[in-house]
């Protein structure tokens with residue numbers, strides 16, 4: 001990725017994220033796995049786009065390629081107009097980290113257990129040149145405030161916090177370099193429903209306040225409705241449906257989306273859906 005280009009793009013009209021003809025094939029002992037097949041999508045600046053699908057549909061692989069954690073087999077990824085290299089060197093990864101950040105499902109494994117949570121956030125600020133120690137300290141307090149965490153927890157360690165609190169720290173850490181794109185991979189999946197709702201509200205408020213764009217990856221259509229305007233549905237590495245989230249949820253066209261829709265508890269919830277076999281379009 002040309003970082004200069006990223007800055008040019010960030011101030012211009014380039015989308016936050018463009019994925020064009022993305023493919024990823026893993027070669028395993030048992031043969032090739034086509035994890036991502038010809039995926040193209042656009043996330044507008046300040047927008048919120050969901051990638052929905054069940055386990056194994058290729059969501060995480062797509063996210064990892066966007067973040068440079070995996071190299072694609074073919075296709076292009078552009079972040080604010082700048083092409084993302086398949087094998088970015090360290091300096092480029094660091095520059096990219098100021099523009100895009102990721103939040104994972106399990107904050108316990110993404111936060112260093114030996115550090116207090118404020119140390120964890122300070123280390124990210126330091127990596128991305130967040131001013132002198134005093135300025136970093138003030139920014140940590142500001143970020144705690146932004147994610148609704150009490151200052152009493154500044155010196156806590158991840159093990160002393162609840163799942164919801166840890167995920168708020170993970171979000172604060174991701175927001176520390178003031179990225180313009182955040183990729184959230186099943187970021188609320190491990191939380192209780194009520195905590196999930198709080199974190200989703202928080203994420204919406206943050207987007208409104210900062211203009212950050214979200215690529216929101218989830219298997220859960222109900223969650224996706226609360227946080228995204230547009231969505232793509234992935235099945236076996238391919239996008240099978242795309243459009244406004246509300247339209248996809250209310251009027252799913254593809255049989256796979258209808259299957260996913262049927263597994264959301266709601267007025268039309270049928271108990272047998274809970275036990276239905278995994279969807280197979282060929283069946």
Ligand SMILES: Nc1ncnc2c1ncn2[C@@H]1O[C@H](COP(=O)(O)OP(=O)(O)OP(=O)(O)O)[C@@H](O)[C@H]1O
Pocket residue numbers: 026027028033034035053054055056057058059060061062
């Ligand atoms: N490192 C790897 N080596 C081989 N196959 C892989 C690798 N990573 C993922 N896959 C395969 O690629 C396909 C897509 O996986 P991916 O993790 O992207 O799906 P997902 O929709 O994110 O599912 P999950 O939510 O379970 O992670 C699956 O068949 C998976 O087994």
